[in-house]
Amino acid sequence: MQWAGISEFVHVAESESFTLASKKMSISTAQVSRQVSALESRLDTKLLYRTTRKVSLTEEGRIFYQHCRSVLDGLEAAERAITNLQSKPRGKIKLTAPITYGEKMIMPLVNNFMKQHSEIEVYANLTNQKVALVEEGYDLAIRLGKLADSTLMAKKLGKRTNYLCASPAYLHQYGIPHTLAELTKYSCLLGTLDYWHFREAGKEKNIRVTGRLRYNSGYSLVDAALKGLGIVQLPDYYVQHYIQKGELVTLLDNFREPDEGIWAVYPQNRHLSPKIKLLVEYLSKYIV
Structure with missing residues (x-):
């Protein structure tokens, strides 16, 4: 063949x-x-429909693709099997993660991982857009x-908790809310959404909130909360440090939504790769 x-x-x-x-493939479009x-000439078969906007498979192309994909998956599996016999994992890992969580939690762990595995290369794209992995x-991801x-x-790596909180100074001035309905009386520090997530009587509940500021930065919202500008809802990695120090106070804890998962997601044909398996295991060890 x-x-x-x-x-x-x-x-x-x-x-x-x-x-x-x-x-x-890091080659020219003309070469592809x-x-x-x-x-197509060798097979004497048209495999692709070509237009100025889109390329799509013909019926023959779909059949040929399925067989070719299986063959390439087999070759990749063979390469992984050989790599697995080597004493050191090696090769490139291309990963993506959300910007803030990636900067604060993931990339420091990846850097520690790379210090232990000198023959692994990493390309990371931190973005809040959902990337099509395959x-x-x-x-x-x-x-x-x-x-x-x-x-x-x-694979679930850990979990995160969303906290509703405010500074002691703000609560001293405006009082403490005891019900979800009372949130309309307070200045809410908004992110990209107009509502906050809670759980009431065993059901998910979204409460629409308002306020005089809206930031697309968690760190900026934390700073606003610390300076007494209002109430904020943010994940633990933004606010837990300040809660422990008493600089922020948690609110409406009985209505807090269940913890959310932190996941490592990967294409099916990557799950046997030694370097991917090793990195996922490393992350799961340190993310709680």
């Missing part, structure tokens, strides 16, 4: 773009196009909260 054009075809099929496929065209060639149903694999 001739292998020329197989990888290029699979990358185009998965990304629906010659340009994206060329970026993933030439290889796929040569493959299509964009990622090995691993860190995601927070509820996971959407998908074909991706997931």
Whole structure:
């Protein structure tokens, strides 16, 4: 069997773009196009529909892709098996995580991990946008909260708690709320959403809140709360330190929503990779 054009075809099929496929393979778009065209000529079969806006598979292309994907998965599994025999895990890990949580919690752990494994390379993209792992060639994603149903694999690393809190000075001046309905009487420090999450009588409840400031930065909201500008709802990694020091006071604890999961998510064909398995195990050891 001739292998020329197989990888290029699979990358185009998965990304629906010659340009994206060329970026993933670090070769020119023209080279990808030439290889796929040569493959079609060799098979005497049209594998792809090409328009100015989109690339899609023909019926023959879908059948051929399924077989090619299985073959490439088998080759990757063979490479992983050889890597697993080596004393040191090696190779590149491409991962993504939310910006703030990634900066504060994930990347310091990744840096410690890299100090222990000198032959592993890491490319990290911290973004609050949900990245398409398979299509964009990622090995691993860190995601927070509820996971959407998908074909991706997931391992729970830990959990996070959302706290409602305010400074003692603010509460001394305006009083302490005892019910969810009372929140409308207070200045609420808003993030990107107009509502806060709670749990009442065993059911999830979203309360719409208002205030005179809105920031898309958790650290800025914490600073506002510390300076007595109002009540804030934020995850533990923003506020726990200040709660422990008494600089912030938790509120309406009986209505706090259940803890959210912190997840390592990865494509199915990555779950046997020694370097990915090692990193996920390392993160799960230190994230609680």
